[in-house]
Amino acid sequence: MKKSYIVLLSVCILFFIFLFFRFYLGGPEDTWICEKSGWVKHGQPNSSAPISGCGQSKKVVCLENTPENCPDSCVVCPPCPACSSISCQTEEFCQGMGFDKNWYSGMQKKVTNFNECVASGNPVMESYPRQCRANGENFVEGIGNELEKTDLIRLDNPRPNQEITSPLAIKGQARGTWFFEGSFPVVLVNWDGLIIAEGQAKASSDWMTEDFVPFTAELSFVKPDYKNNGSLILQKDNPSGLPANDDALEIPIIFK
Numbered sequence: 001m002k003k004s005y006i007v008l009l010s011v012c013i014l015f016f017i018f019l020f021f022r023f024y025l026g027g028p029e030d031t032w033i034c035e036k037s038g039w040v041k042h043g044q045p046n047s048s049a050p051i052s053g054c055g056q057s058k059k060v061v062c063l064e065n066t067p068e069n070c071p072d073s074c075v076v077c078p079p080c081p082a083c084s085s086i087s088c089q090t091e092e093f094c095q096g097m098g099f100d101k102n103w104y105s106g107m108q109k110k111v112t113n114f115n116e117c118v119a120s121g122n123p124v125m126e127s128y129p130r131q132c133r134a135n136g137e138n139f140v141e142g143i144g145n146e147l148e149k150t151d152l153i154r155l156d157n158p159r160p161n162q163e164i165t166s167p168l169a170i171k172g173q174a175r176g177t178w179f180f181e182g183s184f185p186v187v188l189v190n191w192d193g194l195i196i197a198e199g200q201a202k203a204s205s206d207w208m209t210e211d212f213v214p215f216t217a218e219l220s221f222v223k224p225d226y227k228n229n230g231s232l233i234l235q236k237d238n239p240s241g242l243p244a245n246d247d248a249l250e251i252p253i254i255f256k
Helices: 002-025 058-063 091-097 101-110 114-119
Strands: 029-033 036-041 072-076 086-088 131-134 139-140 155-156 168-175 184-189 195-203 212-219 228-233 248-255
Touching: 058 072, 058 086, 072 091, 086 091, 114 131, 114 139, 155 228, 155 248, 168 184, 168 195, 168 228, 184 212
Parallel strands: none
Antiparallel strands: 029 036, 072 086, 131 139, 155 168, 168 212, 184 195, 184 228, 195 212, 228 248
């Protein structure tokens, strides 16, 4: 009887020693274990791998890469629904935001211009004109021919791609040679080039000069029913009627 008791006690002691080494020193059975290569799955943990606390985290490794060179183990996705930029993140992070690996490749196929690039959540460079980068390509915001005409006519309001409402107040400066008898034509067109308003810009001071002269104009219009983009055209007055003397500043606008 005493011998059986000793055997039973020895078995219990060995069992507790096993439990001590297994769970106290060996850690939980279903968990993530930190090793040199990073977090390693042990058993069947219920949660995803941690993104920090094990040397250089997976999240940091992903973020060190550009979207164009995102590793296969990472995913390109927006950091938050309200953000406009994208970054290389962990797959778990992107899945939590509702984005999988197919989102970025699908987005890349759709981007063909600046507006699509911005709408897809790509980063925008604050240059002038602004630039947006997607799929290794830069898309430049269309601002009409403003830069080409800056030594002849300058528009203070509206600015390229500005949202406008009726009546539209127009103001800027133009060389005196842009006017004839103190005015020049102003035209507003819809997306298809159809004229929806036209009028005359008037010089605010003496226009008989080659220097810049301030001008103002006002156009009333009905917002188009189809599409919200159009153009504002400020035409050089050309009393001679000769095509060689024609000139114009044209900028894109958005009907609000």
